[in-house]
Amino acid sequence: MEILSLIGSPRKNSNCEIIVDEIAKGAEENGHTVTKYIIHDLDVAPCSGCELCNKGNDCRYEDDGTEIIDKLANGASVILASPIYFGQMTAQAKTIVDRFYSIFNNPEKSFGEDAKAAIVLTHAFTGSYDPYLQLTITQPFQNNLQMELVGTIDAGDLKMPGEAKEREDILKEAYEFGKNF
Numbered sequence: 001m002e003i004l005s006l007i008g009s010p011r012k013n014s015n016c017e018i019i020v021d022e023i024a025k026g027a028e029e030n031g032h033t034v035t036k037y038i039i040h041d042l043d044v045a046p047c048s049g050c051e052l053c054n055k056g057n058d059c060r061y062e063d064d065g066t067e068i069i070d071k072l073a074n075g076a077s078v079i080l081a082s083p084i085y086f087g088q089m090t091a092q093a094k095t096i097v098d099r100f101y102s103i104f105n106n107p108e109k110s111f112g113e114d115a116k117a118a119i120v121l122t123h124a125f126t127g128s129y130d131p132y133l134q135l136t137i138t139q140p141f142q143n144n145l146q147m148e149l150v151g152t153i154d155a156g157d158l159k160m161p162g163e164a165k166e167r168e169d170i171l172k173e174a175y176e177f178g179k180n181f
């Protein structure tokens with residue numbers, strides 16, 4: 001199965017990317033292919049709400065988001081990773097999630113029946129962002145996309161880029177987690 005890792009951090013050497021790369025290692029050892037997209041480095045327009053997709057048309061935007069959307073509409077699974085910015089996912093992460101609407105809202109398209117999802121949040125706060133994580137799991141993933149949730153990683157006490165490399169606990173959790181795909 002192809003798994004798309006969608007990285008919502010704008011930083012180089014981001015904690016999100018380090019954690020997702022570890023998940024990918026576990027998943028690849030299970031025979032899956034993982035393709036990484038750093039959304040900040042791509043040209044992905046935000047949804048304009050035009051509703052063209054509601055009439056069975058492709059999204060009006062043909063940009064770097066198109067490849068991601070096409071792969072999801074062809075059955076790919078997804079790992080969505082984002083740092084917490086002011087209590088929520090980044091604008092980069094939300095921009096690509098909103099483009100999922102062009103599949104959900106399109107009567108001619110659907111996500112794969114066996115598609116799976118995983119969510120990674122990184123943050124500086126030492127506690128948990130569980131209420132926000134639960135909201136993200138529920139919508140869009142369970143309510144709209146009906147993807148089976150493989151799991152989540154809520155990685156706190158991370159501030160500077162690269163810090164996740166020193167966190168054996170998180171890296172181990174991520175690797176094991178990848179094995180669940």
Ligand SMILES: Cc1cc2nc3c(=O)[nH]c(=O)nc-3n(C[C@H](O)[C@H](O)[C@H](O)COP(=O)(O)O)c2cc1C
Nearest residue numbers: 009014015016083084085086087123124125158159
């Ligand atoms: C604009 C901005 C807003 C942030 N807001 C929060 C926040 O609300 N809660 C929190 O715990 N950390 C917050 N942080 C810290 C990041 O979530 C943290 O540094 C995280 O490890 C970044 O992950 P990354 O390396 O994958 O980008 C914020 C950072 C920035 C730059």
